[in-house]
Structures are given as structure tokens and as C-alpha cells.
Amino acid sequence: MTGGARDQPRLTPKGERTRTRIVEAAARLIRERSVAGTTLEDVKAAAEVSGSQLYHYFPDKDTLVQAVIDHQARIIAGNQRQADLGTPEGLRTWRDTVIAQAESSNGKGGCPLGSLAGQLAETDPRARALIAAGFVQWSAAISDGLRRLQATGRIPAGIDADDYAITLLAALQGGLLLAQVQQDSRPLAIAVDTLLALITASSGHASGRWSPSGGRE
């Protein structure tokens, strides 16, 4: 996920710091006010940079928004690697952290990455592709943890860790979305806890996915 950085000349350390300050200010404003509600003027004021500095790094709003997506995806990937879902303690800490974050804000802002999807997916193809790449990375990190839980017998072998990772990520995203609109972290906690209970309790006779044709009755 090289994002906007790919198109840029190498920056001096000072230039890198200024660029980061702009991206962080933009990320904060976008979470508070949405992409449409954030202007380059707002970002300029919040980052305390001049117009020429801002335009030097980001010639237009789309480029800045793409850098924000890259920034959020990197933070999430870093957190997810640190979380280490490969141990029961790690899984529990991850669960607690995710829900505590939503609790502290009453769900406000939703997922830093997922909340951008509804705003940008249909109007900015490059933003859409960057968000999609962020989710693929995220899902792979979850899958890696679940696979190690399987290796130590903490969750049943014979299930597809990739499928469970996508399902957990989907429940997390949907839970964050419900928490955001209800301004209450409970739907998120319910979705994550219910799914983790099912995954860790599944005794292998849930052979992966529901069969579309036959169901399970």
C-alpha cells in the first residue's frame, strides 16, 4: 500500500514531517465532518501550513484524501499486527481494545477506514481501490492469527481461517457502522462477542460455510 507516496519525490525529514502533519489534520477533520464536509482551507488552518505548502504536497483534494486512506490503513495494519490474534489472550485484548475505542466515542466516526467506503466507493475509483487494499491486508492479518489459534487447538481445525477472518472483519465493520448511527457501542460488542463465541465453541460440525442449496436443517 504505497498510496500517494508513489507519485512523490523523496522528501527531506522536514518535508516528511510537514506532509505527515497535513495528513493527520485531514484525517482528524474527515472523521469529524466527513470528506464532503472538509475543505482544503479547513486542512490548511488545522495543520497550520500555508497554501503553497499544502499544494506542494497535495495538488488537489483527491490526492489528500487518498493519502488519508493510506494513513488510516497503515495504522490499522500496524495495530492488527501488534494485536497478535494468535493467542487467546491476544484475541481477548484485541476484542477489548476495539470495543473500548468505540465506547469512548459512543461509536462516533465509525471505522477510520470503513466509514470512508460509503463516502468514496462510487465516486473515486482510486480511493475505492486503496480502501479495498487496506481491507485485504487487514483480513490477512486476522486470518494469520486465527490460523495460529487453530495450530494450538484453540479453535477447531478444519475450518477455513480465511472465511472466518472475512466474517469477523465483516461483523466488526457492520458493528462499527451500527454503533456509529446508534451512537452506542453495544451493537458492536454484541456482534463481535456473539461471533467469537460461535467460532471458539464451534466443534467442527460447522463445516465452514452454509450451503446455499441445502441449508443446515
Next chain:
Amino acid sequence: MTGGARDQPRLTPKGERTRTRIVEAAARLIRERSVAGTTLEDVKAAAEVSGSQLYHYFPDKDTLVQAVIDHQARIIAGNQRQADLGTPEGLRTWRDTVIAQAESSNGKGGCPLGSLAGQLAETDPRARALIAAGFVQWSAAISDGLRRLQATGRIPAGIDADDYAITLLAALQGGLLLAQVQQDSRPLAIAVDTLLALITASSGHASGRWSPSGGRE
């Protein structure tokens, strides 16, 4: 969910038809181009109404967007009632319909209700409340179906149908969001099928939710 209708005088049948035409055109444009990308001028042209007609029904864009939310929530509630999740056949048909819709559009547009959350939750409190109310109705309809599946022994008794409904709705929303950004219905199908397999296979020792303190290992 009375939405914008509450503030309006009673309409003649002709007035009601014109209003509906405007709302349907706005709903279509918003799905294609997002809320921010849709102007009242666009809606006027798409609905083939005059400016004075449009402003007669919707004095500003916020009022129109709220009517679109109300419209989408009503369609979903109607579909969910029709789906009848209370039988295994109904559950399967619902699953097939939801995934076929996403397949036919490669995930484009996401959920007609959920995709509005990221766009409006932080900037339009009334829109946020309307979306939240739509989700509460939706979740209640799913819960009602799951409760009837329990009554006939199709899924284990002793689980909390409300928790499962919220989890299924979250997985559906997250799956639709992943499908939207990846332009591929597979993440949705994986999330829904994996969760349905777990729910229908759970033999009661998944006693509801994962315990945050103790986990399940």
C-alpha cells in the same frame, strides 16, 4: 418511521405521485453518485419536475435526503417482512436474494441504507437518527424470524435471538461494505454463509456471547 412526511400537509394523490417520483429519482442518483455528488438540480432533471415543484415538496437538500432514508428503510422493512426468516426455506431464500442482488451489481452501491451511514452520520443528526431507526426495525424483523426458527427447533433454543439478529445484520452490513469496495460479492457471501453455518450448527454450548473476561478457551 414517519420521516419527512410528518412535517407536510396531506397531499393529493397527484401530489403524492410527484413527491414519490422526486424521492425515487434522488434515491437512484444518491446510490450512483453519493449524497455529496448529487445536487437538487440533478434531481430536478432526473425526476422531470420544475424547480418550484421540487422546492414545494423539499425546501432543501437535507429534507430530501431524509425522505430518501425513509424511503430506503421502508423498502427494506417491507422486503424483510416478506422474506419470512421464520422457516428454513425463507432463510435460504433471503440469503439467496441478498447475495444475488450484490452479485448482479458486483457490490456496487453497497446497502441502500448502510451506505448512507458513513456519508451522513457525523454531519446530519436527523439523518443519523432516521438511519438508526431503520436498523432497529430491520434487526427486529430478523429477530422475529430467528425466534420462530427457535420455536420449531431449527436453531438451538437458549440463545438470544436479538443478539443473533444484530450479529447477522452486522455481518450483512460489513459484508455489503467489503463487497462494495472490492466490487465483488464474495466477501458478503462468505460472511453471511459462515455465520449462518455457525448459528444453525451451534448446539447450545455457545451460550450466547463471548465472555470478555474469560474468553472460551
